[in-house]
Amino acid sequence: MSSSSVSGTDTDTDTGAGGGMARGRVVAVTGAGRGLGRAHALAFAAEGARVVVNDLGTGPDGRPAPGSPAARVVEEIRALGGEAVAHAGDIATGAGAASLVECALAAFGRLDTLVNNAGFLRDRMLVNLGEDDWDAVVRVHLKGHFLPLKHAAAHWRAEAAAGRTPDARVVNTSSGAGLAGSVGQGAYSAAKAGILGLTLVAAAELGRYGVQVNAIAPAARTRMTEEVFAQAMAAPGEGEFDAMAPGNVSPLVVWLGSGASAGVTGRVFEAEGGRITVMEGWRRGPTADAGARRTPAEAGEAAAKLLAAARTPQPVYGAR
Known part of the structure; x- marks a missing residue:
């Protein structure tokens, strides 16, 4: 159930020298068998975390695929001297x-x-x-974020x-589609927008228990996006970023x-x-209060004036 995986080109295991930022922490990453989830698991391990690698091993459409990607990531982490275990449960069930x-x-x-990443x-x-x-x-x-x-x-x-x-952290995974919408991705956009709302509520509710909750909207080459990015940009040349x-x-x-992000909660970050x-x-944004009920014509007149003063919305991805 990996939200992101790279077919053939996912060899990015360089997570830097590693300064032990996550040393002593235990981190669970869902959908961590490939792509973004795998990269997160490896990066946490490189910073000293012990990692639970969750992945059902399904294809990009969510249907069963052969092999055990979670076990392979665990082997990678152990080969580099880290500690990890595989978890193959369906996190969209209780x-x-x-x-x-x-x-x-x-x-x-x-x-x-x-780290909620599966999708x-x-x-x-x-x-x-x-x-x-x-x-x-x-x-x-x-639901795979909520449960x-x-x-x-x-x-x-x-x-x-x-x-x-605890000094606990949750990192949820939204998308640009959740922030702005994406043509042809009604269900995905709705779910990813829902994750943003869930993040804000969780941050407000769980702070009293020592939990910080934030979300990212990443852009990367994965099994879900490789076609889009293949069309949008050429592969980098040797030695290029x-x-x-x-x-x-x-x-x-x-x-x-990690503990280094103390005080950061209820935030959303784009990362690319x-x-x-x-x-x-x-x-x-712009607002107007008549202090009484308006007629439809009055409401329309007020709305038109407010729209003229408002910023233009970010366009939906894929809109013409």
């Missing part, structure tokens, strides 16, 4: 999400950071989008109640998932190549 937390506790005795695509224009495809995408992306977050939060709340207030490599996103995720942007989200 039992699977609960077992992810249980796996971390059984293997390493604690859980400090949850897949089934793109269709709205008039062609089937109910089953809608349900599948929303289930994996949105691990719920079970991790329950564990951290219990720890806080027992006088062991590969702006679309998944590993470019991981340093921000490691920082957000070497660029990081703090997103400012929905804010109230």
Whole structure:
């Protein structure tokens, strides 16, 4: 159930020299068998974390695929001297999400950071989008964020109640499609926008238990995006910076998932190549209050004046 994987070109394992930023932390990454999730798992391990690598091993459309990518990532981490265990549960089910937390506790005795990354695509224009495809995408992306977050939060709340207030972190994965919409991706855009709302609520609710919750909207070459980026840009030449490599996103995720990000919560970041942007989200723009109920004509007149004073919205991806 990897939200991101690279076919053939995903050899980006260079996470830098590593300064131990995540040393002592236990990190669970969902959809970590390939692409972004794999890059995050490797980057956390390079910074000293012990990692729970979750992946169902499905294809980019969410259907079963052969092999065990989670086990392969665990082998990579161990070969580099790190500690990791594989988890193959379906985190979009209550039992699977609960077992992810249980796996971390059984293997390493604690859980400090949850990185929600799992997902897949089934793109269709709205008039062609089937109910089953809608349900599948929303289930994996949105429910697959909610359930691990719920079970991790329950564990951290219990720890806080027992006088062991954690220094916990959650990093959720949205998308530019969730921020601005994307033509042909109605279900994906809706789910990724929902993750942003979930992030804000979780940050507000869980701070009392020592939990910080943030989200990223990454852009990288993955199984879900490789066709788009193949059309949009040529592959980098030898020695050139590969702006679309998944590993470019991981340093921000490691920082957000570490103790170094103390005080940062309820924020959304875009990450692409070497660029990081703090997103400012929905804010109230021009407003007018009549102090009484308007007629439809009066409401329209007021709205037209406000629109003339407002900033132009960011265009939907793929719109003509």
